[in-house]
Amino acid sequence: MAYNFQLFKSAADEALNWLQKEFSGIRAGRSNPSILDGVQVESYGSRVPINQVAGITVEDARTIRIKPWDASVVKNIDVAIRESNLGLSVAVDGEGLRVSFPELTADRRTGLIKLSKQKLEEARITLRGEREKVLKDLDKQEKDGEMSKDEKQRYRDELQKLVDDTNRKFDDLAAKKEKEISE
DSSP states (O other), X not given: OOOOOHHHXXXXXXXXXHHHHHHHTSOOSSOOGGGGTTOEEXXXXXXXXXXXXXXXXXXXXXXXXXXXXXXXXXXXXXXXXXXXXXXXXXXXXXXXXXXXXXXXXXXXXXXXXXXHHHHHHHHHHHHHHHHHHHHHHHHHHHHTTSSOHHHHHHHHHXXXXXHHHHHHHHHHHHHHHHHHHHO
C-alpha cells in the first residue's frame, strides 16, 4: 500500500502560491502592476479591484499608467491609491492616471527585506504544520497495524524530500524578492 501525499502536495502548493502573492504585494524599487491588486475602488456602488475598472500598463521602470474604461471613476481610483498607503504618488492627466514609484530609501529597503523574511517564515510554519499532520497519520497507521516500521520510515523519508523541495522553492522566491528589493 502506497501512502497518498496528495493532500500534503496541494497544501504545499497553496503555501507556495500564497507566498508568491504576498511577495508580489511587497513593493520593490521598480513599477509592478501587481502591487495594485489589493487596492479596491468604489465603482457603481460596490468595491472592486482596479483591474476591473481600468487597463493597467507599465510605462517605464518607475511608472504605471492606469486608463479607466469610464472617466467617472478616475477620481475614485486616485482616492483609493492614495488611501492604500503604498507610498505611491498619483497624477491625473487627460489619459487617466500616472502612478509613480519613488526611489526606496535604505531604511525602507531594510524594512521590506524584513517583511519578506516574515512572510517566508509564515509559509514555512504552514508547511511544518502540514508535515506534522502527515507524520501523525503515519504514526496512527503504524499503530493500527496498517503499515510496518520500515514502510513508515520510507514514507517519512519521502515526506522529508517533499518538504525540502518546497523549502527550496520558498528560498528561491525569497532570494529573488530580496534581490529585487536591493536593486
